[in-house]
Structure formats: structure tokens, C-alpha cells
Amino acid sequence: MAGAKPLVSWAFDCDPLSCLETLGAGQVIFEAKRIAIVGGGPAGLRAAEVCAAAGMKVVLFDAERSVGRKFLVAGKGGLNLTNAEPREIIANRYSGKTSDFWRGVLEVFDSGDLREWALELGFETFATKSGRVYLKDLKAAGLLRRWVARLREIGVVFQTNHRLVDLKPGGPFQLVFENGARTEADAVILALGGGSWPETGSDGRWFPLFEKLGLATRPLAPANCGWEHDWPPEVLQAAEGKPLKNIRVTAGEKSASGELILTRYGLEGGPLYALGSALRTMDAPAISIDLKPAHSVDQLVAKMESVRRSFASDARLRWKLGDAACALLARKEWKDAPSLAREAKNCVITLKGPRPIAEAISSAGGFRWEELTEDLMVKKIPELFVAGEMIDWEAPTGGFLLQACFATGTLAAQTACKFCR
Ligand SMILES: Cc1cc2nc3c(=O)[nH]c(=O)nc-3n(C[C@H](O)[C@H](O)[C@H](O)COP(=O)(O)OP(=O)(O)OC[C@H]3O[C@@H](n4cnc5c(N)ncnc54)[C@H](O)[C@@H]3O)c2cc1C
Known part of the structure; x- marks a missing residue:
């Protein structure tokens, strides 16, 4: 069908990328609720895990040719996965919202949960005197490989080389990608990352998506940098x-x-x-x-x-x-x-x-908190959820960044599942 936009498949008994070529416009195959997750960093991957475990049909889209690229960079000098400080102290490390709010987010998935999660994947962790928790294996590559394999096993479909360029809310939600593909979903979780290390895919080019929807953002600024x-x-x-x-x-x-x-x-x-x-x-x-x-x-x-x-x-x-x-x-x-x-x-x-944001470990700014409910649903668009570093918070190094990405990914996914039910 010359000129027809390919439609991303939600039927999981075929290879999703080949489906892109074979499905015609207007064809949508689904039974269970479909959750589209955009952004394959730790926040998006964790959200995919929670949604798939809850029985949702999950497709995870990423602009890059593979997921977790910044996670791999983070693991280069030893992956500082989280921090062993008590939850009450960790909650004080974050900006953007009160420590009470962060305590609540950490209750959903705290550093103990994160260490257990790594262990379930076969990766032991250890804590240093200062509280930093590292993978014994130090590097992130093995963990990421096993994590992605487990996500596939529980039904998550990966669509890489898919850069989201437009979001059209209203039942059902429509997503449009730079490569011309489009899809529909019952709920969408965005975990598009911040703006540091753009070569990993986290390039902060997603701001126009929200301008178009009338949703407020704060410009990104370099954080944890020289x-x-x-x-x-x-x-x-x-x-x-x-x-x-x-x-x-x-x-x-x-x-x-x-x-x-x-x-x-x-x-x-x-x-x-x-x-x-x-x-x-x-x-x-x-x-x-x-x-x-x-x-x-x-x-x-x-x-x-x-x-x-x-x-x-x-x-x-x-x-x-x-x-x-x-x-x-x-x-x-x-x-x-x-x-x-x-x-x-x-x-x-x-x-x-x-120093320039491209060199920074993380970025401040992003999607504004006032647009979100306490459980990470976008107030004006209830079928849309946001997680990870793209939200307007910051924290020092020490494992607090990944901890917040995992915890907000979990919370946004739980809220999306509740919404779908
Ligand atoms: C050098 C370095 C070392 C670090 N070390 C640590 C550490 O030891 N401990 C720690 O806690 N944190 C560390 N971090 C920070 C940590 O890696 C990040 O905070 C974390 O990866 C953010 O996760 P995220 O899922 O929110 O976003 P990201 O990991 O940034 O993932 C976002 C994803 O979204 C995709 N994307 C973006 N826009 C689009 C679009 N329009 N359409 C589709 N996909 C899109 C990107 O391709 C990317 O895959 C480090 C960071 C760096 C740069």
C-alpha cells in the first residue's frame, strides 16, 4: 500500500518489526489493555516490567537502536545502583518535591527492593562505608542483557529506532514516530530521560511534544557536573x-x-x-x-x-x-x-x-511537577504517565539517580495499570 503509514503491531505472535511492513493502515490487533512505554532507560524498562507482570500488553519504544545506553555508560566505572542509607535520609536527597513525597515514592520501590531485584536477576550487590551500593560485577552490561531477556520472556515487545514525535490523546491514545510508524494505546508511559550524554539517546529533544499539548516544562540544566x-x-x-x-x-x-x-x-x-x-x-x-x-x-x-x-x-x-x-x-x-x-x-x-550539559552526569529541569498527580499521572491527560529523569527533580551522585528512576518507573506503571483496569 504505497504511502500508507505503517501501524505498530500489538499482536505478539510475530516479529514486531516485520509486522510494521505487513500490517496495513487502520489495522489494530488487541484484546488486553495496551500500554505503550516510550524510552528504554531504567525508568522505562522498569515500568515495562511492572506493566507486563500485571498482565498488560506492553510495547516499549526507543529512539535508539538499542535500549539502556545511558545505563551502560553509568556502569562503566562501576554501577552505583542505589544507596544503603535509610529511606528517610534518601528521601532528603531529592529536590523538586517534599521529602514526604519522595518517602512515599521510595515506599513503592526502595533501595532494598532494588538490591533484591538485582539479586533475582543473578547479580549481587555490596555497600561501601559511605552507603553507595554497587553491583559486585561492577559493570552494567550483564545485568542489562539479562533484564531485557526477562522482559521479552514476560511478553514485552521492543520497538527500537522509534523516535516519538507526536502524541494525540483521546480514546485511544495515538503515538506517531519519526520513521512514519504510528500506533494506538490505552495508556502511555513516557520515560524519555534528561539531556546529558545525548549520544546515548537522552537528548532532551522531547520538549516540543509537551508544548503542543500545553503541558509545562522547565528548561534542562546541567547537574552533577564540573x-x-x-x-x-x-x-x-x-x-x-x-x-x-x-x-x-x-x-x-x-x-x-x-x-x-x-x-x-x-x-x-x-x-x-x-x-x-x-x-x-x-x-x-x-x-x-x-x-x-x-x-x-x-x-x-x-x-x-x-x-x-x-x-x-x-x-x-x-x-x-x-x-x-x-x-x-x-x-x-x-x-x-x-x-x-x-x-x-x-x-x-x-x-x-x-560545564556543558552534554558532559554532565544528569540534568535538572524537565516535565513540571504541577502537571502531575502524586502518583505520576498527567492531570490534564489521565491516560498519560511520566517517569524517570525527564521529570523536574535532581539528586547528587551516590546511587540516588538510578534509585529514583526505578522507583518512579514502578509508581508510574502501577498507576497506569490501575487506570487501565
Ligand atoms: C557518565 C554517567 C554516569 C552515571 N552514573 C550513575 C551511577 O553510577 N548511579 C546512578 O544512580 N546514576 C548514574 N547516572 C545517571 C543515570 O544513568 C540516569 O539518571 C538514568 O539513566 C536515567 O534513566 P531514565 O530511564 O530516566 O532515562 P535514560 O536512561 O536517559 O533513558 C531515556 C531513553 O529515552 C529514549 N528517548 C529519548 N527521547 C525519545 C523519543 N522522543 N522517542 C523515543 N525514545 C526516546 C532514549 O533513547 C533513552 O534510551 C550516570 C549518568 C552518566 C551520564
């Missing part, structure tokens, strides 16, 4: 790639401890990731670094008692400073120990701005 600062050449020469260890970093009212790396473009590391949301609200973003958080100014001065000159070089030994800390302090001449000690406790670095 910040830029122009270092003088002598600082770079002495300290590029070197760590500032055991420091406390403050931005406005918020502080975070840990380690930063001095890079060619500025600074990178956990404390900056944790302070990103505070920094983004500042007109002139700046941080204060306490290089010796365990010591007061007086204690530092006391350690320099007999020193009469070359304060900065003596401080290296007496205060046990690394190369990067020394390079920061050596940016000025110091005439006495008290002023050097005050600088060590309050080393102010102005920041030009965050």
Missing part, C-alpha cells in the same frame, strides 16, 4: 589533575565535604555536584573551600609557631597540604601565618559557569 574557572598558568602547571582531599566546600547556605579535582577548565567532583543546584541560583557563582575543616584558624596558626617567612611552603608540611591546596594558597604572597590560615579556611573561587 564548573569552570580560569586558573593562572602556574596553578595549572603545579596542580592540573591533582586532588583537593578532605575539604569542605560551601556555596551560599549549603556545604558539602569530599574531594575536588583541579582540571584544565576548573573543578570537578562530588562536593560541586552536591552544590550544583545552589550554584545555579547565584548571580555570581562562587564557592568557599575550607582546606582544613578539622582545624580552626587558631590551631593552624599554632602549628606555624616558629615560622617567620615562606609561610606557604612551610604550611605544606605543617598542615599536611597536597599539591593542589598548595597551588591555591600560592596564588598570593603571605606575610603572616594568621592571614594564610584564614585563607586556608576560606579559599574563595569564583566560577564562570557549569
Whole structure:
């Protein structure tokens, strides 16, 4: 049928991609309720799992040629799947909604559930002292492979190379894809991801879908990323790639401890990731670094008692400073120990701005909360549900990102199933 748009099949006794060619326009085959899930990251895959286990017919669409590409990237340096902190503490790690709300989301699927889920797939986890939970296997590829195989076994059909470009609500819901394919569904769960690492498919190109539907979004911004600062050449020469260890970093009212790396473009590391949301609200973003958080100014001065000159070089030994800390302090001449000690406790670095979103670990912004019910149904379009990083929340690294993706994927799927029933 020349020119006819292919219709995505919901009949699962044939290969879905070959069905695209053989079905004519207007043909729809279904009995059970059909849930279309768009986005094959952890949030969408988890939503597919819950819906299929509840007896729904599930087709998962993704723009890329394979699913879980960012999940694989996340697993490269060791997959930090979740965090072993108590649920009440984890709930405080998220922005966008109250911790009560997040506690409720975590009740649906918390870090214990996530670890059990991984174990059921055959993957053990372990927790570090700081609470981060990793796969023993470290990499994500084996887990993803087994997960996708299990989803196929329970009836989930995968339609890759399908970029959603239009959504037409009204019974039944219509979905239109960039390749010309279209389909209908009783409910749709969107889990389109944020905007970092666009090469994985999470490119934030989905905003126009919602503009057309009159649904509010907040522009994406880089989160969990480095910040830029122009270092003088002598600082770079002495300290590029070197760590500032055991420091406390403050931005406005918020502080975070840990380690930063001095890079060619500025600074990178956990404390900056944790302070990103505070920094983004500042007109002139700046941080204060306490290089010796365990010591007061007086204690530092006391350690320099007999020193009469070359304060900065003596401080290296007496205060046990690394190369990067020394390079920061050596940016000025110091005439006495008290002023050097005050600088060590309050080393102010102005920041030009965050690194580009493409490099960030995650993004802030996205689908606005006010468009959603507490159980992740779109208020104006009750057959539409949203999950994962595409919603307007953020969290620091430490396993909190994936935890929220799994938990919101579970919640959105449970709500969609309830709606379909
Ligand atoms: C380098 C790096 C390391 C990370 N490490 C960790 C970690 O250790 N622990 C942790 O908790 N988190 C980590 N994360 C973050 C974590 O990977 C993400 O938060 C998570 O993958 C988001 O899941 P999601 O399902 O919401 O979206 P994504 O995983 O981003 O998936 C979205 C999917 O939607 C598809 N899509 C987008 N638009 C369309 C469209 N229009 N039509 C069809 N499909 C579409 C995309 O192709 C993609 O497959 C890391 C991220 C990065 C970049």
C-alpha cells in the first residue's frame, strides 16, 4: 500500500518489526489493555516490567537502536545502583518535591527492593562505608542483557529506532514516530530521560511534544557536573589533575565535604555536584573551600609557631597540604601565618559557569511537577504517565539517580495499570 503509514503491531505472535511492513493502515490487533512505554532507560524498562507482570500488553519504544545506553555508560566505572542509607535520609536527597513525597515514592520501590531485584536477576550487590551500593560485577552490561531477556520472556515487545514525535490523546491514545510508524494505546508511559550524554539517546529533544499539548516544562540544566574557572598558568602547571582531599566546600547556605579535582577548565567532583543546584541560583557563582575543616584558624596558626617567612611552603608540611591546596594558597604572597590560615579556611573561587550539559552526569529541569498527580499521572491527560529523569527533580551522585528512576518507573506503571483496569 504505497504511502500508507505503517501501524505498530500489538499482536505478539510475530516479529514486531516485520509486522510494521505487513500490517496495513487502520489495522489494530488487541484484546488486553495496551500500554505503550516510550524510552528504554531504567525508568522505562522498569515500568515495562511492572506493566507486563500485571498482565498488560506492553510495547516499549526507543529512539535508539538499542535500549539502556545511558545505563551502560553509568556502569562503566562501576554501577552505583542505589544507596544503603535509610529511606528517610534518601528521601532528603531529592529536590523538586517534599521529602514526604519522595518517602512515599521510595515506599513503592526502595533501595532494598532494588538490591533484591538485582539479586533475582543473578547479580549481587555490596555497600561501601559511605552507603553507595554497587553491583559486585561492577559493570552494567550483564545485568542489562539479562533484564531485557526477562522482559521479552514476560511478553514485552521492543520497538527500537522509534523516535516519538507526536502524541494525540483521546480514546485511544495515538503515538506517531519519526520513521512514519504510528500506533494506538490505552495508556502511555513516557520515560524519555534528561539531556546529558545525548549520544546515548537522552537528548532532551522531547520538549516540543509537551508544548503542543500545553503541558509545562522547565528548561534542562546541567547537574552533577564540573564548573569552570580560569586558573593562572602556574596553578595549572603545579596542580592540573591533582586532588583537593578532605575539604569542605560551601556555596551560599549549603556545604558539602569530599574531594575536588583541579582540571584544565576548573573543578570537578562530588562536593560541586552536591552544590550544583545552589550554584545555579547565584548571580555570581562562587564557592568557599575550607582546606582544613578539622582545624580552626587558631590551631593552624599554632602549628606555624616558629615560622617567620615562606609561610606557604612551610604550611605544606605543617598542615599536611597536597599539591593542589598548595597551588591555591600560592596564588598570593603571605606575610603572616594568621592571614594564610584564614585563607586556608576560606579559599574563595569564583566560577564562570557549569560545564556543558552534554558532559554532565544528569540534568535538572524537565516535565513540571504541577502537571502531575502524586502518583505520576498527567492531570490534564489521565491516560498519560511520566517517569524517570525527564521529570523536574535532581539528586547528587551516590546511587540516588538510578534509585529514583526505578522507583518512579514502578509508581508510574502501577498507576497506569490501575487506570487501565
Ligand atoms: C557518565 C554517567 C554516569 C552515571 N552514573 C550513575 C551511577 O553510577 N548511579 C546512578 O544512580 N546514576 C548514574 N547516572 C545517571 C543515570 O544513568 C540516569 O539518571 C538514568 O539513566 C536515567 O534513566 P531514565 O530511564 O530516566 O532515562 P535514560 O536512561 O536517559 O533513558 C531515556 C531513553 O529515552 C529514549 N528517548 C529519548 N527521547 C525519545 C523519543 N522522543 N522517542 C523515543 N525514545 C526516546 C532514549 O533513547 C533513552 O534510551 C550516570 C549518568 C552518566 C551520564
